[in-house]
Amino acid sequence: MSSDMTSKSALSPSSARQMRASAQGYKKGEETRRRILSAASEIFGERGFASATTRMIAQKAETNLPALTYYFGNKEGLYRACADEIVADYHKSVGQLAEQIAAMLATNMDAKTAQTLLFDLLSNLARFLLTSPDTESRALFIQHEMASPGAAFEILYSQLWNPGIALTAMLIRAASNGKIDERAAWVRAVMMIGSLTSLISGRPIITRTAGDHDLEILVLDALNDQILSLAR
Amino acid sequence: MSSDMTSKSALSPSSARQMRASAQGYKKGEETRRRILSAASEIFGERGFASATTRMIAQKAETNLPALTYYFGNKEGLYRACADEIVADYHKSVGQLAEQIAAMLATNMDAKTAQTLLFDLLSNLARFLLTSPDTESRALFIQHEMASPGAAFEILYSQLWNPGIALTAMLIRAASNGKIDERAAWVRAVMMIGSLTSLISGRPIITRTAGDHDLEILVLDALNDQILSLAR
DNA sequence: CACAATATCTATCAATTGATAGAATTTCAA
DNA sequence: TTGAAATTCTATCAATTGATAGATATTGTG
Numbered sequence: 034m035s036s037d038m039t040s041k042s043a044l045s046p047s048s049a050r051q052m053r054a055s056a057q058g059y060k061k062g063e064e065t066r067r068r069i070l071s072a073a074s075e076i077f078g079e080r081g082f083a084s085a086t087t088r089m090i091a092q093k094a095e096t097n098l099p100a101l102t103y104y105f106g107n108k109e110g111l112y113r114a115c116a117d118e119i120v121a122d123y124h125k126s127v128g129q130l131a132e133q134i135a136a137m138l139a140t141n142m143d144a145k146t147a148q149t150l151l152f153d154l155l156s157n158l159a160r161f162l163l164t165s166p167d168t169e170s171r172a173l174f175i176q177h178e179m180a181s182p183g184a185a186f187e188i189l190y191s192q193l194w195n196p197g198i199a200l201t202a203m204l205i206r207a208a209s210n211g212k213i214d215e216r217a218a219w220v221r222a223v224m225m226i227g228s229l230t231s232l233i234s235g236r237p238i239i240t241r242t243a244g245d246h247d248l249e250i251l252v253l254d255a256l257n258d259q260i261l262s263l264a265r
Numbered sequence: 266m267s268s269d270m271t272s273k274s275a276l277s278p279s280s281a282r283q284m285r286a287s288a289q290g291y292k293k294g295e296e297t298r299r300r301i302l303s304a305a306s307e308i309f310g311e312r313g314f315a316s317a318t319t320r321m322i323a324q325k326a327e328t329n330l331p332a333l334t335y336y337f338g339n340k341e342g343l344y345r346a347c348a349d350e351i352v353a354d355y356h357k358s359v360g361q362l363a364e365q366i367a368a369m370l371a372t373n374m375d376a377k378t379a380q381t382l383l384f385d386l387l388s389n390l391a392r393f394l395l396t397s398p399d400t401e402s403r404a405l406f407i408q409h410e411m412a413s414p415g416a417a418f419e420i421l422y423s424q425l426w427n428p429g430i431a432l433t434a435m436l437i438r439a440a441s442n443g444k445i446d447e448r449a450a451w452v453r454a455v456m457m458i459g460s461l462t463s464l465i466s467g468r469p470i471i472t473r474t475a476g477d478h479d480l481e482i483l484v485l486d487a488l489n490d491q492i493l494s495l496a497r
Numbered sequence: 498c499a500c501a502a503t504a505t506c507t508a509t510c511a512a513t514t515g516a517t518a519g520a521a522t523t524t525c526a527a
Numbered sequence: 528t529t530g531a532a533a534t535t536c537t538a539t540c541a542a543t544t545g546a547t548a549g550a551t552a553t554t555g556t557g
Contacts (some may be wrong), residue, residue, distance in 0.1 A: 059524055059533060080413050083316035087515060097536055099517075108515065176412045178467040181312050181407060194470060215477040220483040223471055227463020229455035234411040235455040238426060243448040251452040262494035291503060291554055319545060329506055331547075338544065 066104045069094040078170030081177040082112055082184070098181045109184045116185035117179070119171050120192045127157050131200055139202050144264050154204065155256050158197075158210065159229050163236070163249050172233040198222045209263040213262035298336045301326040308425045310402030313409040314344055314416070315320065321487045341416045348410070348417035351403050359389050363432055370435050376496050379439035386433065387488050391461050395468070395481055404465040430454045439496040 037092050072094035076085045087108055102137070105111035114205050134150050162172050174221035206213055213221065220257075232239075232252065239248065301306050304326035308317045319340055323330050323347065337343035374382075394404050407425070410417050433454035438445055445453065462472075471480065 037511080044557060061524075065534080073420050079291075080484070081313055081315065081409075083313065084413070088513090090492075091427070098515080099536070100534085102516065103534075157275075173412055176408075180408045180412060181316070191468070196472075200469070216479075217486065219471055219475045220480065221487050223463060223467040224460035224484070224487055227467060228460035231455060231459020231463060235459060238422070238430070239451060239455055243451045246405070247448075248452065251449050254449065255453050255456055258494050259491060262490050264495075265490070294504060297504080318543080320543090330545085331507095332505070334546065335504075385544075 036052065036199060065094070065096055065100060068254075069101060069104055069111070070097065070118060072113060073111050074118065074174060075170045077112060078172075078174040078177070079117055080110055080180075082108075082170055084122060085114075086147060087111075096168050101237040104227065113188065116188045119174060122171075123161070123193060126161055127154070130154060131196070134200060134204065138200075138207065142207050144208050144210045147204050148264070151201070151208050151260050152257060155229065155260075156253050158226070159232075159249065159256065161253050162229055163252070169233060172230065176230060176233060198226065203228060205263060208260060213263065225256075228255075297326070297328055297332060301328060301333060301336055301343070302346060302350060305343050306350065306402075306406060309344060310404075310406040310409070311348055313392045314340075314414075321355045334463075344416055345420065347406065348420045351406060352420060353393055354403075355393070355425060358393055359386070361387060362386060363428070364438065366432060370432075370439065374439050376440050379436050380492050380496070383433070383436040383440050384489060385493050387457065387461065387492075388485050390429075390458070391464075391481065391484050391488065393486070394461055396463060401465060404462065408462060408465060430458065433458060445495065453495075458489075478490060482489065 069090065073085075074088045076090050076093060079085075087098060087101050090111070093103060094100075101111055131190055132155065132228075134154060137146075137150070161168055175189055178189055196257070198219065199222075202215070202218040205218040205221050205225075206215065209218075229252070236245075236248070239245075301322065305317075305322045308322050308325060311317075319330060319333050322343070323333060326332075333340070333343055337346055362385065366386060369378075369382070393400055407421055410421055411426075430451065431454075433449070434450040437450040437453050438447065439455075441450070461484070468477075468480070471477075
């Protein structure tokens with residue numbers, strides 16, 4: 034699946050304007066493009082789509098307003114490009130593990146290994162969310178888009194949320210020794226992943242009162258307890 | 266100095282303008298005020314501060330633009346008033362239970378009762394978030410404000426988030442038979458509450474694939490398992 | 498009723514914002 | 528080096544938005 038060509042904007046083949054005539058460009062142009070994309074990710078993540086202005090983005094990218102139009106057509110195109118980049122990076126980061134798990138789920142699997150795999154998957158996500166300050170803005174980007182669905186919702190939903198929840202739910206079922214039915218597993222998958230994403234906005238609050246030390250370990254402990262309790 | 270006793274906006278004594286000369290008003294005026302506040306809560310909840318326009322709110326409230334200024338000074342004042350209302354309503358809804366729990370925590374408490382109280386507290390929150398479609402927009406309001414802190418952050422943080430997390434953390438500690446230290450309890454509190462708030466934006470997704478039936482029961486089951494596993 | 502306080506509403510303003518036109522500059526292959 | 532393609536940038540536009548002025552209408556009390 035996926036693995037789509039160069040993957041600019043998988044969906045919505047219509048919206049693009051002329052933006053950058055055609056074919057390839059110069060080296061420096063590609064650099065500018067990256068700079069804009071990076072600045073946009075950060076600002077969209079911090080402020081959401083509406084509150085972010087194209088001028089802010091241009092300034093942070095050390096370029097000017099028309100450059101955004103030149104490379105991305107318009108504000109919404111830039112927004113979608115950010116979503117595409119998030120999806121691509123995430124797939125690069127956990128896609129392999131996810132595929133392995135999916136393959137193993139096709140065969141039968143005992144509860145113990147399901148628990149291990151579930152822990153691997155979720156701790157991977159936790160690290161993705163907590164480790165790099167670069168990914169924090171991305172996580173916020175997703176959070177904004179989920180709180181009020183906009184132009185990037187379909188991309189994020191169909192390529193991150195839905196497959197992620199589905200996979201997690203299947204592992205939860207397998208890890209529970211058949212004690213949890215499919216619908217219950219979905220609910221729990223949403224809750225488990227939600228408990229992780231909530232750390233994004235909750236982190237400053239934790240830090241404010243409890244410090245940042247060992248946060249990751251504490252989170253993984255909590256996850257582990259939750260997973261073990263599935264089969265109980 | 267505004268000085269209006271009636272707790273319009275607890276914090277920020279500065280920002281208010283004249284907004285509604287002084288003293289009391291007519292009955293019809295108060296009705297309009299409520300209509301505006303309600304419409305604003307809904308639209309701010311759906312779209313966040315920046316994306317919501319005062320014209321939308323005026324229209325949904327079946328009034329006109331200057332009415333917002335008349336009653337709330339400006340857009341930000343209206344936003345803060347929404348936050349105040351959310352806090353007040355929530356306190357009315359779970360404040361009593363929270364006080365009881367706080368009082369009991371002062372004395373010693375065995376793990377079993379702590380577990381029960383924790384379940385009571387969280388299921389109360391779950392119901393608050395899931396039950397009334399009216400509260401959905403409020404929950405989204407909070408979520409928006411947490412994702413990108415704005416004018417209402419301090420109100421919500423100091424009156425909802427912080428005390429809520431603190432109380433939950435204390436109960437978690439008590440329910441764990443001393444197995445969980447304070448910082449770990451704090452992290453788990455954020456995660457538990459986060460798993461509930463994530464249902465707000467996750468709900469449509471759950472519904473899309475698993476239906477809405479019995480959602481509350483499934484959520485409470487998951488909560489119960491989590492709580493029981495604390496002492497294990 | 499009268500009349501002051503309160504409330505509503507039309508018209509309009511200034512600032513911000515996304516977008517574009519079109520000139521000027523840079524890149525790089527031949 | 529040269530020149531066409533690619534990129535950058537200044538100036539400007541039209542639409543949206545929050546806010547206000549000021550005229551008009553409504554309320555309720557004496």
